[in-house]
Amino acid sequence: MLTTKSNHWLTTPHFLVLAAVAGLAGCGSDSDDPIPDSPEPEPELQSYNVPLEGRQEVPMVETEQSAVATVTINETDMMVMGEVDLTDVEEVAGAHIHAGEVGTNGPVAFGFSDADEDGVWEIEGEDITQEEHEALLAGGWYVNVHTDSYPDGELRGQIVTDTQSVHVFGLSGDQEVPAVQTEAYGQGYLLYDSSNGALTLNAWTWDLTATAAHIHQAEAGTNGDVIVGLEQSADAEGLWQLPENTVLGTDEVSALEMANLYVNVHTEANPGGEIRGQILPDDYALVLFDLSPGQEVPRADSNASGLGYATLNTESGGLRLNAWSMNMDTNAAHIHQANIGENGDVVIGLEENMDNEGLWQTPENTALDAETQDLLLSGGHYVNMHSDNFPNGEIRGQITPGAWDVLAFALSGTQEVPSVITEAEGDGYALVNTDSGDLMLVVNTRNLDTASAAHIHAGIAGTNGDVVVGLEQDESDVATWRLPADTALDEATLAEFLDAGHYVNVHTPANPGGEIRGQVLTTDHVMFPLMLSGDNEVPPVETIASGEGAFTLQSVTGSLRGAFTMSDIDSTAAHIHQAPAGENGDVVLALDATENGYQVPAETVLTDELIGIMLDEGHYVNVHSDAFPNGELRDQITQ
Numbered sequence: 001m002l003t004t005k006s007n008h009w010l011t012t013p014h015f016l017v018l019a020a021v022a023g024l025a026g027c028g029s030d031s032d033d034p035i036p037d038s039p040e041p042e043p044e045l046q047s048y049n050v051p052l053e054g055r056q057e058v059p060m061v062e063t064e065q066s067a068v069a070t071v072t073i074n075e076t077d078m079m080v081m082g083e084v085d086l087t088d089v090e091e092v093a094g095a096h097i098h099a100g101e102v103g104t105n106g107p108v109a110f111g112f113s114d115a116d117e118d119g120v121w122e123i124e125g126e127d128i129t130q131e132e133h134e135a136l137l138a139g140g141w142y143v144n145v146h147t148d149s150y151p152d153g154e155l156r157g158q159i160v161t162d163t164q165s166v167h168v169f170g171l172s173g174d175q176e177v178p179a180v181q182t183e184a185y186g187q188g189y190l191l192y193d194s195s196n197g198a199l200t201l202n203a204w205t206w207d208l209t210a211t212a213a214h215i216h217q218a219e220a221g222t223n224g225d226v227i228v229g230l231e232q233s234a235d236a237e238g239l240w241q242l243p244e245n246t247v248l249g250t251d252e253v254s255a256l257e258m259a260n261l262y263v264n265v266h267t268e269a270n271p272g273g274e275i276r277g278q279i280l281p282d283d284y285a286l287v288l289f290d291l292s293p294g295q296e297v298p299r300a301d302s303n304a305s306g307l308g309y310a311t312l313n314t315e316s317g318g319l320r321l322n323a324w325s326m327n328m329d330t331n332a333a334h335i336h337q338a339n340i341g342e343n344g345d346v347v348i349g350l351e352e353n354m355d356n357e358g359l360w361q362t363p364e365n366t367a368l369d370a371e372t373q374d375l376l377l378s379g380g381h382y383v384n385m386h387s388d389n390f391p392n393g394e395i396r397g398q399i400t401p402g403a404w405d406v407l408a409f410a411l412s413g414t415q416e417v418p419s420v421i422t423e424a425e426g427d428g429y430a431l432v433n434t435d436s437g438d439l440m441l442v443v444n445t446r447n448l449d450t451a452s453a454a455h456i457h458a459g460i461a462g463t464n465g466d467v468v469v470g471l472e473q474d475e476s477d478v479a480t481w482r483l484p485a486d487t488a489l490d491e492a493t494l495a496e497f498l499d500a501g502h503y504v505n506v507h508t509p510a511n512p513g514g515e516i517r518g519q520v521l522t523t524d525h526v527m528f529p530l531m532l533s534g535d536n537e538v539p540p541v542e543t544i545a546s547g548e549g550a551f552t553l554q555s556v557t558g559s560l561r562g563a564f565t566m567s568d569i570d571s572t573a574a575h576i577h578q579a580p581a582g583e584n585g586d587v588v589l590a591l592d593a594t595e596n597g598y599q600v601p602a603e604t605v606l607t608d609e610l611i612g613i614m615l616d617e618g619h620y621v622n623v624h625s626d627a628f629p630n631g632e633l634r635d636q637i638t639q
Helices: 002-006 011-029 129-135 249-256 370-377 491-497 608-615
Strands: 045-052 067-074 079-085 092-099 108-111 120-126 141-147 155-158 164-172 187-193 199-204 210-215 224-230 239-241 261-267 276-278 285-289 303-311 320-324 331-338 346-349 359-361 383-385 395-398 402-414 423-434 440-447 455-457 465-471 479-480 503-506 515-521 525-532 546-555 560-567 571-578 585-591 597-599 619-625 633-636
Touching: 045 141, 067 141, 079 092, 079 141, 092 120, 092 395, 108 120, 108 141, 120 465, 187 261, 187 276, 199 210, 199 261, 199 479, 285 370, 285 383, 303 370, 303 383, 303 395, 320 331, 320 479, 402 503, 423 515, 440 503, 479 515, 525 560, 525 619, 546 608, 546 633, 608 619
Parallel strands: none
Antiparallel strands: 045 067, 045 155, 067 079, 079 120, 092 108, 092 141, 141 155, 164 187, 164 276, 187 199, 199 239, 210 224, 210 261, 261 276, 285 303, 285 395, 303 320, 320 359, 331 346, 331 383, 383 395, 402 423, 402 515, 423 440, 440 479, 455 465, 455 503, 503 515, 525 546, 546 560, 560 597, 571 585, 571 619, 619 633
């Protein structure tokens, strides 16, 4: 039964087909026809898209140019191919694949060529070794595009796998908590592999002598514990690196993804850290800002100050902000919405941190919608910290991204040249983009209803200069003057503006040359008004001579500028001397004579030591004459 059943499918047609096949097989056994070769297997190709940018260069390059390269590895035949379209990149001099990990420079491994001269550079196929392939997979290769302006490389991108990410960040004193005034700076480059937790970090420092460096865990604006120590390179000065085979744990990975890790570089002068850099994922922005009484509208008469630190996740809108107040009893703090020089409504209330005096923070899980994010990143919000003495706000800080600087300054008759006796006064506020030169400026006047015009003039403190741009009076408030929209400064004017080289002057019919004036100062500038008299000499001298003016000091760079005018004196020389009030001291700097006074020589820069002495009121101006060779007019340089 089983046999019969199993053959039911062998019907006559089926049998004939099988017979024919068997016959063909028999004939084939005597044939000389060749048997076809098996097809070659398709090569295994792995491609990598490589964004190229200036900030991955070592050191970083500021450039608006960019490109994207494609690198392909034939893993079957062990060959490398590549293509990068540089038609939109100017001054291209060459392009290569280099051997080198993130944050280091290495030798050329393979060159791209533009054989067709169409701007598309290619590597058509070059052999690679297994060792080179393994280096690529470990993040040890990068694409570098050289230009005439940047022969060492203007655009660079590390070749990374899907599990690897590159984080590039700056280190500076203003990221420290509290902020540190220093000319030192650094640049950090980190490669993280999520498949195994492997971490590579190279941090470069300049203008400091470091004693140690670490990765710490804490959000921007707070200090945290050390996660891992860095090792100083024996081969490159200023380079600090992670120990080999460093791997992040689960908590550290989460902290990295939330921008809660930072590199801290310590020195003998600043053992708690002189420069610091928050390690930021690509979707995070870091914002640092100062809080001061001068930013209040109107300005507050207070010695309080503050520091603000914020990170914004530009994908989710998540905002974490830490604001510190000093020398005040803060009873409330908020984020308000308004431009510089204006007051606005509360957007977010901050919460007091009970473990750290003076620290106020955004509530957990604070998130901004897209419109509010855009406004925040364009300088449209500020932090206001209130007290019993100043219920409307004692210190305020405009929240401004990296390229924007806040400038606040007072206007008075005493700053006019010559000075004007008036009850009028004013407050000035400016927001300037240090990259583009874009400038927003507003001036609010008090006790001055008759103003006829207001301008920004070119001129250092104690001198008069030409008009640069006119301000426009607010149609609804005659006390408010603003710059025209879309005002931008050229490169040379911007440099002068940022070094106290301009002032705002408000004119009236009674004082057409100006009734109140304000030197425009950055937060790092200090102004020293000068009132010279014989009474200040040691010993005092009897004279009808007098002098007035002002100096400005950039407290970080040491740039000293300014001038003063005199009357009723036939002077022979003038100097800055070093000694406290009531004492005589040696000459530090000879001043240049002008038509009616003296001024600081151009491009005068004080050393760090002299900056400290001047800020500590350890210098004075002395004007000599034939009648009084030891000095006829003197004033201590004080704020």
